[in-house]
Amino acid sequence: MERALLLDNRYPATHRDAFCIPSFGSMGLRSDAANTSDFSQVTYLCGNSLGCMPKSTRDAINKELDAWSDRAVESHFRHRGEPQGLTSWVDIDLPLSNLLPSVVGALESEVAVMGSLTANLNALLVAFYRPTSSRFKIICEKGAFPSDFYAFFNQCGIHNIDPNEALVRLEPREGETYLRTDDIIQAISENNEQLALVCLPGIQYYTGQLFDMEKITLFAHQFKNVVVGWDLAHAVGNVPVQLHDWGVDFACWCSYKYLNSGPGAIAGIFVHEKHSQVGSGSHKEDSYMPRLAGWWGNTRERRFQMKEVFEPISGALGFRQSNPSVIDVVALRSSLEIIQDFGGIEALRERSLLLTGYLLELLKESKFYHKSLPSGDVSKAGFIILTPLTESERGAQLSLYFFPHHDDRKLDTMERVSGYLNERGVIVDERRPNVLRIAPAPLYNTFQDVFRAVELLKEALQEL
Template identity: 55%
Template sequence: MTDITLEKALQLDSKYPTYKDKFEIPTFKSLGIKNDEKESIYLCGNSLGLMPKSTRKALNDELDAWGARAVESHFNHPGEATEGKTSWVDIDLPLLPLIAPVVGAKENEVAVLGSLTNNLNALLIHFYKPEGKRTKILFEKQAFPSDYYAFLNIVKLFGYDESHLIQLSVAPGETYLNTEDILKAVDDNVDEIALVCFPGIQYYTGQLFKIKEITHYIKSKSSQIRVGWDLAHAVGNVPLSLHDWDVDFAAWCSYKYLNSGPGAIAGIFVNEKFTINNSKQNFSPRLAGWWGNNSADRFKMLEEFDPINSALSYRQSNPSVIDIVSVKASLEIFKQVGGVETLREKSIQLTQLLQDILTSSKYYLPQSETDSSKFGFKILTPLNPEERGAQLSLLFQPHYDDKSKNVMERVNQYLHDQAIICDERRPDVIRFAPIPLYNTFKETFDATNKLIEALDIIAKDL
């Protein structure tokens, strides 16, 4: 056990509300662990958020509309007059006032469409404008592979090779990127950089990048560099102010902290300065389709591109109705509970409780520890709660190639047997993500102590 008491966890639960009653919580039985309806402790919202209970009805309503009116629901939804439903032709528009405050944008700067990497590629085609010696993209060495593939292929599409990618690595002895190293890389390559794109939160370590500081610094050095952000792990997790920070573009998924379902439809931010003057005669070429065209003329089937004066102009096709209402169901919960800013205060306290228990354990190893043969774990995530989201990433050691002996594998299996669901990243990392919407301090306390209990058992075998 630890010096952090259950009483403290319960006191925090009395101070900060939980909204888990709005979500479907997996049980021992539903997970196939044992025939027990006791709820699991789900600490994996950074990978896939839980399903809001309201989602089921939202989906069924659209299936009923499809069954009742089929194609006519595009313009005459059966629930429009009685339940405030939206006809399918405009199904995504009610999401704009819901998603805009989540990312700190104006409504004309956001759109719900596509998937994360599809959207990132579409934005790269639009914003990557190599010219002269300004051809390079600056990003992190440990970026999620999809981002690397996108950056590599965009430079190749323009006739360049991998040497036009500038990848920043974590410094020796560190576990995450220092902002100073990013700013130095900008200085060192300022005349050659065409575009910069970092994650809002690093998927592996949980580090929250200083989006405002980095964006402003780059803009102060050159107005020719476009600055974008991959917000897959940041949206719905931490407060964002993309418009005020003068971000050029951003893309995100919605199946993690936005709880919109596996593979759910994603979203984009495009600063209004790039769209506000759109017209038939004046627009910057992009991957385009009829759903980005002026809605008044959309069904005239004209061979004339008249892009909407907003981020909606980047839509290519009509969105999946089922996907859209899934996102809407979750965004409505964010609105009901006071938004990301309100949830952030609880989130910081949750990860701090988790950190306090872990760092008081005899198995805790400081980030500076270099002996990989020592038994225990490191916290890869910044220990300053302002520099992380709702996640702590733990690196377990020593490593064994035999999964039945490997520390991380054994800890993860022990937790799963207790219906504590986390996210493993082989070979040796488990990501713990207490989510303020549906996790409690008692759950976090219990799960962390089960982790220590697992290590106690493993230590006896050494």
């Protein structure tokens, strides 16, 4: 504990107070003092699933609720608070162009806030996946988040292509837990003549592997007409990315994990500027990339003319379809302001490496840690780490795989460890049947959080 305290003094969680951290009382947990109204904070290590609520979010949302109740439709164009920095609803998402691009390494014109992750992935696939009879393959993962797989699979149906031929689904080698970059490169190389799209996660949701996005994007782009898209659900706000400089064609993400914008929060897209320019001339419809279109993608002047002319805004904003939820947008804004105040994504990553490095160190010191799954007798409880151990190949999250597994939850190792932690106010993320994902969030977690979680995890395994 001494070391954790020392680290917390040296690298303090300067912005922890900007967040609401659930307490034993609010979670309905009994603390050590067996007092359910205990206001001491739990150890929340689940920011990879749902980030904690910034305290400023409530006020930001309340201001918009006030505007709705007091002025209703007027607030679309004449927000009462506009001179004081509140934006009329018609432009509510535009101020985010000062905050979001630096988080994803994009130009201002390359980012838009809209919809939800899966809806946006589907929209971007409609725009970017243009299979021909000779070029139609999609490189994706075998273990992709199911929503992503459904999106790829459905594209095959939409285009009348056999998914068994079109989907090249990569998986780790036998006995390994994550994909080797070289194997991805080789798959691109081997399939290059028929390859239309490479679409992978920036960070894998299950293993926590951080992909070498730069290398994979640059390699795939050697081949003409290959599009590269990234699902950044677990990467955005977690690790720095340089989408523009790497030449990524498109990316999408959600904002409820490391961007702390609330459950089902408004999501985001990146479209490289090379794809989103709208030409001039009389035949505008031929001068932009066809896409799922809606009035909010239309230029502001056209939007309210109600004419049957779609003339999209140049840039990612031209991919928006609907007017965004004002409540959602201001929730995202209040969270992005905290990230900016912290020093941006590079500063976050610096602290994140220290926190997760400390977590890894403590886990590896434990007698229950195994480098690989023991062959033969696995009756003794233990765990392996699925996530790459090298810093450059992981973000905040470590994924622990527990054994032995038992179909009866009451006897299963992971379930029992998870239950033990939960009862004692350590909130981590379960992936049945074997995995717990632990993600210290650099904005609000402390080294003491990490220490406490590992101590209790060891205690749980000891008790089995």
